[in-house]
Amino acid sequence: MQIKDRPEFSNKPAPVVLAATDYVSVAVQVMTKRNIGSVIIVDEARKVKGIVTERDLLRRLLGSHMDQDTTRLSEIMTSEVRTARQDDEIIDWLRQMSNERFRHLPVVDEEGRLINVMSQGDFVSYTWPELLGSLRAKAGEAMRSGSAPIPILIGAMMLYTLAMILIFKAF
Template structure:
């Protein structure tokens, strides 16, 4: 499934942006007012220069005892921001975000301009229903049409009994 095919993508509000020369205090107050966990620093053409997250504020401002009224966004933002295109595969990005431990993914157009921000939360609603469909498809491919609910339950029951007996035998 493509990122653009998610309902969440079509209903995303316009991303909150700022300038790298904005004071952190002003940007954080805007983020707090909208309950946003991040803001994207862009140039005048909407090209991404960086992202300021709650974690950036904690690690690079609060922990370093910097003054938010004097510190600029560009001084503490994450500069190398991973970005995706709307036609990228959603599952690929979910895996990358999980492995690399980041939660927000700016989406850019063919001119590298910011168009949306997707979060891991936007992707999670996709995973469970789709995983169940994929498991059913794989099970049918593996076992054919002979797979049925009673056979699955019988298999689980037999497996459970074997494990219980094995654990009892070992101890």
């Protein structure tokens, strides 16, 4: 499934964008008011120049004892931002986001202008039905063929559920 096919892609409000010259306090206020975990830093043409996440605020601002009222976003933003296209496959990005430990993915058009921002949570909601359907199909096959005892199937489902709970608590 492509990113553009997700309901979250078309139903999300417009991404919050700020300029690199804005003060950190502006980003903090916006992120708090809207209950979001990141703001995208763009230039005049809406091309992505950086991202400021809660992690950036914690590590770069607070960790360095910087003042949010005098520090510019350019001083704490992550400049090397991975961006996706709306035709990219969700599962590919979910894997990359998990492996590279980032949770916010700006989606850009052919000219590199920001269209939307997808979170890892947006992608995880896609995988649940697919994974459960796959598990049901495999369990059904195993039951029909008699190749997997019921206790093993139940244990596998419990282990999978526990893993998903731990993953969601990490977010």
